[in-house]
Amino acid sequence: MAEIETMPELEQALAEVAAEMAERTDRGEVATYIPQLGKVDPKKFGIAAVTNDGRVILAGDADQPFSIQSVSKVFTLTLALGKVGDALWQRVGREPSGNPFNSIVQLEHENGIPRNPFINAGAIVVSDVLLAGHQPREAIGEILRFIQFLADDETIVIDRDVAASERATGYRNFALANYMKSFGNLHHAPELALGVYFHHCAIAMSCRQLAMAGRFLANGGRNPATGHSVVSAERARRIGALMLTCGHYDGSGDFAFRVGIPGKSGVGGGILGIVPGVASLAVWSPGLNENGNSKLGSIALEKLARMMNWSIFAP
Ligand SMILES: NC(=O)CC[C@H](N)C(=O)O
Structure with a gap:
């Protein structure tokens, strides 16, 4: 190199x-x-x-x-590993999916355990992990502050219009979250985990x-x-x-x-x-x-x- x-x-x-x-x-x-x-x-x-x-x-x-x-998923994964360590891998896999980022098909075969933390389903589970012991607002604040700290830049913000736009049209992500909830792989209400997810994706x-x-x-x-x-x-x-x-x-x-x-x-x-x-x-x-x-x-x-x-x- x-x-x-x-x-x-x-x-x-x-x-x-x-x-x-x-x-x-x-x-x-x-x-x-x-x-x-x-x-x-x-x-x-x-x-x-x-x-x-x-x-x-x-x-x-x-x-x-x-x-x-979805670049934000690198930072949420880092935070979640800091919180729960290798226990994360009981709820999310580490294999490439070979499927589009918002695919639902594998989830049924694999009992609601997403293939990896970077496809949407996996990142929604990571958001659920970050929500433990927090209100969504606090979890979102923690993610934003972590990214500001890493970048050494407090001017980084969440684009609220993007977050609202995604929530208004995020039917597929709601489907993924509800589906995982039915397998017991979300510990919070789907709309709360998704609230965290939509906001970290909307960081500008x-x-x-x-x-x-x-x-x-x-x-x-x-x-x-x-x-x-x-x-x-x-x-x-x-x-x-x-x-x-x-x-x-x-x-x-x-x-x-x-x-x-x-x-x-x-x-x-x-x-x-x-x-x-x-x-x-x-x-x-x-x-x-x-x-x-x-x-x-x-x-x-x-x-x-x-x-x-x-x-x-x-x-
Ligand atoms: N690939 C992506 O960046 C997808 C993230 C986007 N927020 C979604 O859930 O669809």
């Missing part, structure tokens, strides 16, 4: 990738099933890299906040803020700026493994094949990418590919990884 000393080229690489993406006309489709997300300009593109030695490199619309959607962040928040995963569980431990090195590796195998739903294999680093996508068009030992990356382009992952975001990370010789499989 490229050494940090060789990184003056990183600035150049980011600028090149952003310029190339600005030219492209095949930008995918912006998600409209959450009406509020459909209002976003498909021409937006931002990319940010925060290196373990503290450099922040930005290109394009890297300072414009967007709806992080820029690429800069997202890459900052991911730093601990690129640095063995520690914030590289302060040296403070967020999670153990082992837990950081395991979260990375889940991102690699499950972070892009039924497109996870293709992302691993093409990009070669752990990543987590969201239907807002954001992706968080982790280059272990080197950098935390965030990219945003609202148009999605057929698997619901950012089309140009994936292509941009593929190009960047190739230019920088970044892959967890590189010698």
Whole structure:
């Protein structure tokens, strides 16, 4: 893997990738099933890299906040593991689903235990875990404050319009939650777990803020700026493994094949990418590919990884 000393080229690489993406006309489709997300300009593109030695490199619309959607599932998983540790795995699996993010079919065969914490059903169980001993408002506040702390940025907020828009149209997520409740795999009322879920999906962040928040995963569980431990090195590796195998739903294999680093996508068009030992990356382009992952975001990370010789499989 490229050494940090060789990184003056990183600035150049980011600028090149952003310029190339600005030219492209095949930008995918912006998600409209959450009406509020459909209002976003498909021409937006931002990319940010925060290196373990503290450099922040930005290109394009890297300072414009967007709806992080399922990227938030990395942070809720981290919090839930902190709360209940390995007991979480009795309620959520760790296998790629090979199905779309909002699929219901596997849940019946697998007795209401979602395949992994990154598909919607799994993230709703994680929200239910975070709700224990709290009112939904407190659980939502805890998630937001954790992300603000990781990013070292108190300006990060929840977009209430996106949360309301998703609640108003979230019939499938209600179906998933009710179905899991019938198997006893939700401990709270479905609408409470979903209240937490919809709000953490509606957190708005820029690429800069997202890459900052991911730093601990690129640095063995520690914030590289302060040296403070967020999670153990082992837990950081395991979260990375889940991102690699499950972070892009039924497109996870293709992302691993093409990009070669752990990543987590969201239907807002954001992706968080982790280059272990080197950098935390965030990219945003609202148009999605057929698997619901950012089309140009994936292509941009593929190009960047190739230019920088970044892959967890590189010698
Ligand atoms: N893939 C995603 O980002 C999906 C998250 C979205 N909030 C949903 O539940 O449908």
